Amino acid sequence: MSAGVYSVEKMREILTGYMEAKKLRKTVERYTILECICRLQGHFDVETLRKHVVENHFSVSQAAVYNTIELLMDAGLVVRHQFFSQVVQYELKSAALTHHHAICHYCGGIREVKTEKVKIPADYKIPKFTPEYHSLYIYGMCSKCKFRERSQKKKNNE
Amino acid sequence: MSAGVYSVEKMREILTGYMEAKKLRKTVERYTILECICRLQGHFDVETLRKHVVENHFSVSQAAVYNTIELLMDAGLVVRHQFFSQVVQYELKSAALTHHHAICHYCGGIREVKTEKVKIPADYKIPKFTPEYHSLYIYGMCSKCKFRERSQKKKNNE
DNA sequence: TTTACTGCAAATATTTTGCAATATC
């Protein structure tokens, strides 16, 4: 897992550009949260992110975290996932572009699958729709659960 | 939109087979809910489904609906989506297999895109993982929102 | 100075859970 194609600096720049274009205010909270997301490396939920920010000696409210994530999604820096549980997960878009997600619906475990393994044509055309980003979720069973299932069947003499 | 590849009868059979294999009870609620899902044709959320069931003169509790959807997912008849809002949507798996989803993140509108348009190789291999089903979400901007955006820019002399 | 943004807390929305009643096996 990596912070992705973009550096933290590049992402700050994109965020700044977006806020200036939309005439939004450049608050310390927004930049701090973006940096914390980069440091988190990978998927995160709102509560995890907020804890991480606070651990880095910066106090933010939950409301500001929700607000900022929304903003970062609008700016095209963050994408949203809902894999399995009720908790919504987020991820840096530049990182998400490098992989798909394999989700085991027995244990809820998530694996990243390099995009080269399952190539989706980037030039697909959809009438009356302008694609910007896509997300592929592959559901199935991980080897651990497969093993557990086999042991279970054996025990039951199936 | 169609009820999918399978007929209602076939799906009842699959459900029966699954419940017998797992030694679960064949309750009226479970069969009724499955039939209502088939009649709904397309995406639905828990509350919509429950209303539909009740409108068809059958009383079920919310708990039973949640329970049954979970069961139907385990039986491989229903898949889960979370497109945009906080509301989780479900769909018959056999219907979901025929299309991907194009999601406009400006208005939240969802379009179905025939799978032939964006073909995902069915034979992909993932180490230590057995794929069973996949879901492709294409995010972007629908033509209505594109038009609205253009009008807005024009008004602001951009 | 203006007002967008934050923090806080309360409100809403959604899902899960405990337990008694019921229906399946």
Next chain:
DNA sequence: GATATTGCAAAATATTTGCAGTAAA
């Protein structure tokens, strides 16, 4: 008859909202 499943309501979880205070422009 044994117990899985349901219904009901309460609890838990997640997100949104209102409003006063703060800080960016």
